[in-house]
Amino acid sequence: MKRLMNYLLGMVCLTVTGPFPERLINLCAQHRLDFWAVEWLDEHSVRLTTRRGALKELKELAEKVSCTVEVEKSHGLPDFLARFRTRYAFLVGLALTLCAVAFFSRFILVIEVSGNEQVPTAVILSQLRQLGVRPGVYGPALDRQQIAQEALLGLDGLSWMGINLHGTRLEVLVREAVPEPERVDETGYYDIVAEADGIVTHVEAEQGDAVVKEGDTVAAGETLIAGLVTLEPPQYSDLPTRYYETHARGRVWARTWRNLTAAIPLTAQVKTYTGEEKSVWSVNLLGNQVEIFGNSSISWPFYDKIITVRQGRLPTGEALPISLRQEMFREYEVKSISIDLQAAQSLLEDQLLRQLEGLIGEDGEVRATSTRAWVDGTLFKVTLESECLEEIGREVPSQTPMPQQGDSGT
Numbered sequence: 001m002k003r004l005m006n007y008l009l010g011m012v013c014l015t016v017t018g019p020f021p022e023r024l025i026n027l028c029a030q031h032r033l034d035f036w037a038v039e040w041l042d043e044h045s046v047r048l049t050t051r052r053g054a055l056k057e058l059k060e061l062a063e064k065v066s067c068t069v070e071v072e073k074s075h076g077l078p079d080f081l082a083r084f085r086t087r088y089a090f091l092v093g094l095a096l097t098l099c100a101v102a103f104f105s106r107f108i109l110v111i112e113v114s115g116n117e118q119v120p121t122a123v124i125l126s127q128l129r130q131l132g133v134r135p136g137v138y139g140p141a142l143d144r145q146q147i148a149q150e151a152l153l154g155l156d157g158l159s160w161m162g163i164n165l166h167g168t169r170l171e172v173l174v175r176e177a178v179p180e181p182e183r184v185d186e187t188g189y190y191d192i193v194a195e196a197d198g199i200v201t202h203v204e205a206e207q208g209d210a211v212v213k214e215g216d217t218v219a220a221g222e223t224l225i226a227g228l229v230t231l232e233p234p235q236y237s238d239l240p241t242r243y244y245e246t247h248a249r250g251r252v253w254a255r256t257w258r259n260l261t262a263a264i265p266l267t268a269q270v271k272t273y274t275g276e277e278k279s280v281w282s283v284n285l286l287g288n289q290v291e292i293f294g295n296s297s298i299s300w301p302f303y304d305k306i307i308t309v310r311q312g313r314l315p316t317g318e319a320l321p322i323s324l325r326q327e328m329f330r331e332y333e334v335k336s337i338s339i340d341l342q343a344a345q346s347l348l349e350d351q352l353l354r355q356l357e358g359l360i361g362e363d364g365e366v367r368a369t370s371t372r373a374w375v376d377g378t379l380f381k382v383t384l385e386s387e388c389l390e391e392i393g394r395e396v397p398s399q400t401p402m403p404q405q406g407d408s409g410t
Helices: 002-009 021-030 052-064 077-082 088-104 121-130 144-154 341-360
Strands: 011-017 035-042 045-051 068-075 110-114 158-166 169-176 190-194 198-207 223-226 228-231 242-245 249-265 267-285 288-293 303-313 319-338 365-376 379-391 393-397
Touching: 002 011, 002 077, 011 021, 011 052, 021 035, 021 045, 021 052, 045 052, 052 068, 110 121, 110 319, 121 144, 121 169, 144 158, 190 249, 198 223, 223 249, 249 341, 249 393, 341 365, 341 379
Parallel strands: 110 169
Antiparallel strands: 011 045, 011 068, 035 045, 158 169, 190 223, 190 393, 198 249, 228 242, 249 379, 267 288, 267 319, 303 319, 365 379
16 A cells, blocks of 8 residues: 555655765654665765655755755656646546546446346346336436336335445345235035046045045046035934035045057158358447348348347446347258157157146156057157056035935935
8 A cells, every 4th residue: 555655646766965864864764754765875875765745855954964866766656647748638538538437437337136036137127127227327317216116016026126326337126025825715615526537545535525435446527525514413313414515625646547649740840051141240239239240131031040149248247238249140941851750759758758747746656657659641659658646636616416404315
């Protein structure tokens, strides 16, 4: 830090000559004049360095002890600026540059969003852009509190937003709303029925009457847990049988057998590139895109478009509102070729397995699988046969009428 201050204030290297140069050194110490790098040249000469501002006082002290002071060299910021004292154009340009930096540093160049996980950053930035917040706007003119409140009204899933301005960087802090827990609907008259054929392995009836037990064979649509609850009277009692309707709940596990089939054409359309390419370069500055090279007019019937964006960034890594965009167009022709049956079979088997996992759910288990592939006309088909253990119950509105109180049947 001291070295930096010496450079900013300027330094001079002096040669002091006299009968007793040490007296000058003592006087400088008494008057608190800083000096350093003392080097004795001979008995009557000494070289030292001091600050530029202390040179005048040091010369006055040298006269008191009959010493002469000769400046050997000087360096520092004042000497550097002195070189340009006659270069008026440079000084004007430097002044304008400093003014431009001071002025343009108040415009927003970077907008950062943090604190969001479920709400996409692009959605938040789009809402802010509608409210006038974008790269290139004058930062101090923004009513950040009002903008945050209006943005929250247009964004679902956020409970709080704060906007802070740090020079050219606008920081947007958000907090997402805690989702309301899903309420269990206890109303209505529902049965739990089987959504697939199977053999029951386990029944968990939480609410309602289980009408199947372990080992029963059930068909799709058959009632597993009834929403009509039967209250039998005590034994040897003359009280009637009573019933009440409820929203049946529970889980029924069963062994199931599922057969799934998928098909793919025997021929496929593929691209063959002709080697013809064309590039278009453009610059995006503060949201405005300007083409600088090439023409985007394409006459080819089939082509791919590849976009490469090189984003400008500060040394610290923050993105700047300027980017270089390249659009490359590659011409291709479409040809029909025969598919690889082995690769097609592997592809279809993977698709069928994913479909099967979606049907049996996360808690389901695939016990065994087998596949069969064959050609059917212009299609190549694969069938997946599987044995699974899964929860087959699903809730449906009950169609069972309420019996008369006291009836013995359901």
